[in-house]
Amino acid sequence: MSHAASAEPHGHPALQHHFENMEQQREAGTLGMWVFLVTEIMFFGGMFLAYTLYRSAYPSAFASASNHLDITMGAVNTGVLILSSFTMAMSVYFTQIGKSRPQILCLIATIILGLTFLGIKAVEYRQKYEDSLIPGRLIPTRPFNPAVAYEGEVNEHKLHLIGNATVHQVELFYWIYFAMTGMHALHMIIGAGLLTFLLYFSIKGRYGPEYHSPVEVIGLYWHFVDIVWIFLFPLLYLLGRHLEHV
Amino acid sequence: MKEFEAFDLPQPSKVNYINAQYGLKSWLLTKDHKRIALLYLGSITFFFFIGGLYAMMIRLELLTPQGDLLQSTTYNKVFTQHGIIMVFFFLIPSIPATLGNFLVPMMIGAKDLAFPRINLLSWYIYMAGGLITIYALLAGGVDTGWTFYTPFSTTFSNSYVVAAGLGIFINGFSSILTGLNFIVTIHTMRAPGMTWFRLPLFIWSHYATSLVMILGTPVIAITVLLLAFERVARVGIFDPALGGDPILFQHLFWFYSHPAVYIMVLPSMGVVSELIANFSRKNIFGYKFVAFSSLAIAVFGFLVWGHHLFVASQSVYAGMIFSFLSFAVAIPSAIKVFNWTATLYKSSISFDTPMLYALGFIGLFTVGGMTGLFLAAVAVDVHLSDTYFIVAHFHYIMVGGALMGYLGGLHYWWPKISGRMYPEGWGRFSALVIFVGFNLTFLPQFVAGYLGMPRRYHAYPPEFQVFNVLSSAGASILGFGMLIPAIYFVWSMRYGKVAESNPWHLPGLEWRTQSPPPTENFEATPIVTWEAYEFAPPEETQVVGKFAGELETA
Numbered sequence: 001m002s003h004a005a006s007a008e009p010h011g012h013p014a015l016q017h018h019f020e021n022m023e024q025q026r027e028a029g030t031l032g033m034w035v036f037l038v039t040e041i042m043f044f045g046g047m048f049l050a051y052t053l054y055r056s057a058y059p060s061a062f063a064s065a066s067n068h069l070d071i072t073m074g075a076v077n078t079g080v081l082i083l084s085s086f087t088m089a090m091s092v093y094f095t096q097i098g099k100s101r102p103q104i105l106c107l108i109a110t111i112i113l114g115l116t117f118l119g120i121k122a123v124e125y126r127q128k129y130e131d132s133l134i135p136g137r138l139i140p141t142r143p144f145n146p147a148v149a150y151e152g153e154v155n156e157h158k159l160h161l162i163g164n165a166t167v168h169q170v171e172l173f174y175w176i177y178f179a180m181t182g183m184h185a186l187h188m189i190i191g192a193g194l195l196t197f198l199l200y201f202s203i204k205g206r207y208g209p210e211y212h213s214p215v216e217v218i219g220l221y222w223h224f225v226d227i228v229w230i231f232l233f234p235l236l237y238l239l240g241r242h243l244e245h246v
Numbered sequence: 247m248k249e250f251e252a253f254d255l256p257q258p259s260k261v262n263y264i265n266a267q268y269g270l271k272s273w274l275l276t277k278d279h280k281r282i283a284l285l286y287l288g289s290i291t292f293f294f295f296i297g298g299l300y301a302m303m304i305r306l307e308l309l310t311p312q313g314d315l316l317q318s319t320t321y322n323k324v325f326t327q328h329g330i331i332m333v334f335f336f337l338i339p340s341i342p343a344t345l346g347n348f349l350v351p352m353m354i355g356a357k358d359l360a361f362p363r364i365n366l367l368s369w370y371i372y373m374a375g376g377l378i379t380i381y382a383l384l385a386g387g388v389d390t391g392w393t394f395y396t397p398f399s400t401t402f403s404n405s406y407v408v409a410a411g412l413g414i415f416i417n418g419f420s421s422i423l424t425g426l427n428f429i430v431t432i433h434t435m436r437a438p439g440m441t442w443f444r445l446p447l448f449i450w451s452h453y454a455t456s457l458v459m460i461l462g463t464p465v466i467a468i469t470v471l472l473l474a475f476e477r478v479a480r481v482g483i484f485d486p487a488l489g490g491d492p493i494l495f496q497h498l499f500w501f502y503s504h505p506a507v508y509i510m511v512l513p514s515m516g517v518v519s520e521l522i523a524n525f526s527r528k529n530i531f532g533y534k535f536v537a538f539s540s541l542a543i544a545v546f547g548f549l550v551w552g553h554h555l556f557v558a559s560q561s562v563y564a565g566m567i568f569s570f571l572s573f574a575v576a577i578p579s580a581i582k583v584f585n586w587t588a589t590l591y592k593s594s595i596s597f598d599t600p601m602l603y604a605l606g607f608i609g610l611f612t613v614g615g616m617t618g619l620f621l622a623a624v625a626v627d628v629h630l631s632d633t634y635f636i637v638a639h640f641h642y643i644m645v646g647g648a649l650m651g652y653l654g655g656l657h658y659w660w661p662k663i664s665g666r667m668y669p670e671g672w673g674r675f676s677a678l679v680i681f682v683g684f685n686l687t688f689l690p691q692f693v694a695g696y697l698g699m700p701r702r703y704h705a706y707p708p709e710f711q712v713f714n715v716l717s718s719a720g721a722s723i724l725g726f727g728m729l730i731p732a733i734y735f736v737w738s739m740r741y742g743k744v745a746e747s748n749p750w751h752l753p754g755l756e757w758r759t760q761s762p763p764p765t766e767n768f769e770a771t772p773i774v775t776w777e778a779y780e781f782a783p784p785e786e787t788q789v790v791g792k793f794a795g796e797l798e799t800a
């Protein structure tokens with residue numbers, strides 16, 4: 001190996017051989033994550049397009065289906081995720097100023113909040129399963145077959161169709177709901193795994209003011225996953241609720 | 247005699263990236279971008295061979311108007327699999343994953359790509375996707391066409407759509423990771439003095455390609471995933487019976503798959519820019535125009551997908567806008583062609599094999615591009631949609647463009663990659679055979695298509711036979727022409743003349759290190775003090791250097 005032309009002295013154990021210095025390595029890592037997040041936006045973009053298209057085609061079906069979602073759980077989950085973004089940002093901050101103990105505590109808090117989100121999401125999924133709202137034959141033993149409420153009936157386990165909405169159109173909404181929130185939950189699970197990895201090496205004392213790019217980069221990912229939810233919550237749970245009494 | 251400054255060239259050394267380590271493990275676990283490039287080279291050649299076998303079966307079946315060699319169902323699978331293998335497993339990774347992988351770090355003076363482990367991971371992902379796709383082919387094949395149009399693919403096809411789709415889905419991530427690696431490398435790993443406008447044009451075109459890869463590929467990934475769920479679980483997103491819209495699939499599919507054509511041809515344009523400038527020993531005409539036209543193609547390429555939907559219930563106004571934008575994307579392509587030809591003007595051209603491919607590229611790409619304009623015109627396209635005119639058009643771009651650039655680049659950098667020279671006489675001969683064979687294969691298809699021969703049928707009316715016989719004859723010449731380099735490249739690895747570090751006497755950074763390069767690429771990080779494509783005076787063809795004085799103006 002030859003480092004003859006390197007401008008700066010180096011010797012940090014985390015410096016990989018093909019980088020000249022820690023600054024270059026940090027820049028590459030951060031830019032890499034930003035580029036990756038761009039691909040993620042495009043990935044979710046396909047589903048956002050499908051949402052937009054079918055919502056404009058079947059507004060009353062989307063309102064009917066959206067009304068059936070549990071807005072309280074959705075709202076609580078939104079709060080949980082925003083809080084987790086805060087603890088993540090604090091963890092990055094404490095790494096940069098070299099305070100190891102609060103950094104580790106913030107990481108643990110982020111992981112717990114992430115798991116709380118997933119737990120609440122699981123409860124919501126279970127309710128949809130019980131109401132036979134899982135689209136198509138995704139669960140072969142329980143195909144999409146919700147009970148439809150008659151005019152004026154009040155039953156939160158039955159589907160209240162508004163206007164000219166049909167059950168098939170509601171199914172389309174639920175497929176988009178499960179595709180988007182499911183893909184989001186998958187990203188949360190991967191994120192929780194990455195945070196556990198960070199926690200392990202933080203406890204071993206690997207990160208500090210000189211070397212904090214893994215904490216930053218995984219933090220970026222975590223914020224991205226949160227932001228996706230910030231879009232999903234209003235689109236799936238809130239928009240169209242005003243049509244309820246039409 | 248004009249003054250010039252000669253460059254120091256490295257002393258040959260016995261240790262290089264190929265013999266630095268031995269054993270299967272040293273290859274399968276390598277993080278060296280050059281070795282990963284060779285892993286890709288081997289695997290894409292394998293897939294090219296499979297895709298070529300399917301092409302041979304198509305051309306044999308179409309020799310006669312009756313469906314005598316293959317039944318219609320088998321034929322459907324054969325052309326589908328030809329398309330899937332060639333597009334996703336050969337053309338898209340071809341130049342970026344092999345030549346790009348090898349050369350991007352070397353051309354900018356870096357030791358490796360920014361993320362060597364991710365680079366290796368991308369090859370494993372590619373192989374996983376490839377093996378799943380091969381499983382789909384062996385288990386019974388796919389018959390939807392490489393376009394997977396719904397609702398046929400979701401509801402009616404009785405073939406292995408999900409397995410093939412999964413293979414393509416997985417393979418997409420290898421493309422994304424390669425693009426990501428290139429973008430980060432080009433941004434953060436340039437050697438001191440290597441400013442953006444000193445970058446070789448190969449780098450600019452790979453940067454543009456990488457943009458298309460990271461912006462387009464995730465969309466095909468989610469589209470294929472939704473398609474698979476639709477097929478398995480009948481969730482309704484593309485199914486009109488359940489309120490879904492099958493045209494949504496076409497929009498999403500072409501949002502990636504049209505730009506994917508630029509993933510294939512942009513790197514090839516980068517190779518051709520290198521070849522034209524270096525083999526005419528003259529600075530490229532209009533460097534910035536050529537560089538920015540790559541970016542313009544990448545950007546415009548995302549706005550033209552609707553020209554695949556002129557006959558698919560798209561609104562007239564959308565059709566008009568997409569038509570206009572499709573005409574517009576021809577402008578940056580034309581800028582390149584004009585600048586290449588202007589570079590040739592009054593230069594000292596040497597007709598080595600790589601240059602023959604580059605000149606062939608210019609001609610064939612021009613034909614492919616111009617016929618693309620016919621198809622961008624809505625009214626003409628209605629007549630030509632789904633005929634052999636389309637088939638001929640995109641083969642002129644994908645084979646006449648992408649493949650010619652790939653072969654040209656492979657010959658040009660072969661001394662650097664392998665440390666051996668290929669046999670020049672055989673090289674020129676095969677380049678000519680490929681050029682003749684290619685034109686004989688695809689020129690008649692323009693005529694047959696214009697006269698109304700539809701694509702994707704195993705039988706056709708007898709009046710089209712003459713074009714198909716010509717085409718099949720050309721295909722056999724083309725196939726023979728392709729075999730020659732396959733043989734002599736392998737031969738040259740052992741028996742070829744040992745290459746100097748700079749056999750073409752060129753100024754690019756990749757030529758300023760030994761052949762084959764050491765694992766770290768350069769003995770010391772280079773410091774760049776020269777512009778791209780600076781040559782010694784034309785009469786000093788053996789000298790590698792740059793003008794020391796003022797450039798003389800003509």
